[in-house]
Amino acid sequence: MKKTALITGATSGIGRATAHEFAKHGVKLILCGRRQERLDTIKKALSKQTDVHTLNFDVRDKDAVFKAIGSLPEDFKHIDILINNAGNAHGLDPINEGNVDDWDAMMDINVRGLLYVSKAIIPQMTKRCSGHIINIGSSAGRELYPKGNVYCASKHAVLAITEGMRIDLNPYNIKVSAINPGLVETEFSQVRFKGDKIADSVYKGYKALQAEDVAEVIQFAISRPAHVNIADVLMFCTAQANSTIVKKEV
Ligand code: NDP
Ligand code: 8X3
Numbered sequence: 001m002k003k004t005a006l007i008t009g010a011t012s013g014i015g016r017a018t019a020h021e022f023a024k025h026g027v028k029l030i031l032c033g034r035r036q037e038r039l040d041t042i043k044k045a046l047s048k049q050t051d052v053h054t055l056n057f058d059v060r061d062k063d064a065v066f067k068a069i070g071s072l073p074e075d076f077k078h079i080d081i082l083i084n085n086a087g088n089a090h091g092l093d094p095i096n097e098g099n100v101d102d103w104d105a106m107m108d109i110n111v112r113g114l115l116y117v118s119k120a121i122i123p124q125m126t127k128r129c130s131g132h133i134i135n136i137g138s139s140a141g142r143e144l145y146p147k148g149n150v151y152c153a154s155k156h157a158v159l160a161i162t163e164g165m166r167i168d169l170n171p172y173n174i175k176v177s178a179i180n181p182g183l184v185e186t187e188f189s190q191v192r193f194k195g196d197k198i199a200d201s202v203y204k205g206y207k208a209l210q211a212e213d214v215a216e217v218i219q220f221a222i223s224r225p226a227h228v229n230i231a232d233v234l235m236f237c238t239a240q241a242n243s244t245i246v247k248k249e250v
Pocket of ligand 1: 011015032033058060085086087088089136137138139180181182183184186187188191211
């Protein structure tokens, strides 16, 4: 039987690439995001390969999360795979100059949003004693870098939650994984720098990871045999050694 995956943040970057990768492998898709027109476009493109349903909600809105997931039609209700991907960095400032709205956005989307979506889906997985949750963390969840403060904290939280999930859901046979990329060339920098032209230089001078590179690792993780769980992956582009060392051509 075809598996069904719910992907948050499917309108762009890693989430969208994962939707395309899963569609190639015949996974049924529930694609989530706030930009409905993008969801419609992706649905149209992927419907040739698999069944697709879209859900439009903001992961920060607890009621909207439960309402949207509760509204799934019968043939999409059974979710085998949850990809908690929605998230972004907002700003890059020293802690003494940080913007409180940016802090709220990162904690509310990257941490609370992930928890709300998980809470809405985990009960059906525990009931069936099966399922796979993949949380998209970051190298920023492994090490701090200057001005990364709250974004790094949100991704450290994602890693802690991932480990907590793996422990608590162990009796239920549920796989829990963290995929932690370094720099990936997506809309991430545009969101982080809100249209400031610095956003255009983030991926210049080296070949950053592409969203498809991460999607392939996610596909690998979901396609392992039942007894194998890829618990934790740290992946960088070749030019990146850690959060602060990136070999760039000048
Ligand atoms: P993008 O900006 O390309 O995509 C972010 C996605 O998250 C979009 O689909 C967006 O959809 C969704 N999203 C953002 N805010 C909300 C919200 N409030 N409610 C619902 N959906 C939301 O970035 P990436 O693909 O790069 O990022 C995906 C994940 O990967 C994030 O968790 C990020 O932290 C992580 N990551 C990114 C790295 C990078 O260098 N790019 C490296 C390591 C990790 P919409 O706006 O339509 O709602
Ligand atoms: C995104 C990678 O280095 O911008 O999580 O924090 S980084």
